[in-house]
Amino acid sequence: MITLAHLQVLSAALFCVGLYGVLARRNAVLILLAIELMLNAVNINLIGFAAFVDHEQFVGQVLAIFVITVAAAEVGLALAVLLRLYRSRASVRVDDLNMLKW
């Protein structure tokens, strides 16, 4: 039988996989994909709580819809920024993007 703890552990594991990706990869597109993993981990948690705890309102499902919307907007914008960067710097490695450092 599935319990809430199953979902919480899965969500935590997926979040940590994404965290490793964000911290350890250098390619900006891969970092973006890892952020998507982390957002999905949050969504699993929200929907798990909606299904197990909140039997009146199911607020978690509505919040998950908003998270998916914001994730879509984020990917679109971030990829446009990366295209722009690639055009002007010929690289999307985050190590090369240190123009704001002094």
Next chain:
Amino acid sequence: MTPSLFLFYAASALTLGGGMGVVATRNVVYAALSLLASLMGVAGIYLVLFAEFLALVQVLIYGGAIVIVVLFALMLTRLRELGGPMEHRQWPLALVGALGLFAVLAAAIARTGVPQGLERMGPPVAKVGASLFSQWAVPFEAASVLLLVALIGAIVLARPGGRD
């Protein structure tokens, strides 16, 4: 093992395996396809939790839109290379950080008094829709404005020419 538990484990394996693939691969296109597998696993988990509408949204938006956009971006930025998961010199720190966070979260989950043995239930889709357009109408409109702004911003940014 009940069938739903079996489905949950299968979807979890797909989700976590895909996630590891995203983080560990050397080829960016494989990373995008692993992300697709992982997101489909998440959709399976939504189905186990009776969130059919969200499973559908997950397949359509993530599988249909986001992965395709990422693949286009990969082709336009011509990335081949990639070191493996240990390309960055701070990878041991990242590994310690990720495992440490997981340990903390697992300990918190184990020690928290979440009510156990709850039934899992899902709302009918109509109920989600009604609540989205009544109780959550204003945030919903704000989200649509956000999407519109992001769309226009992405077009302006990615347009060729213009000032740098």
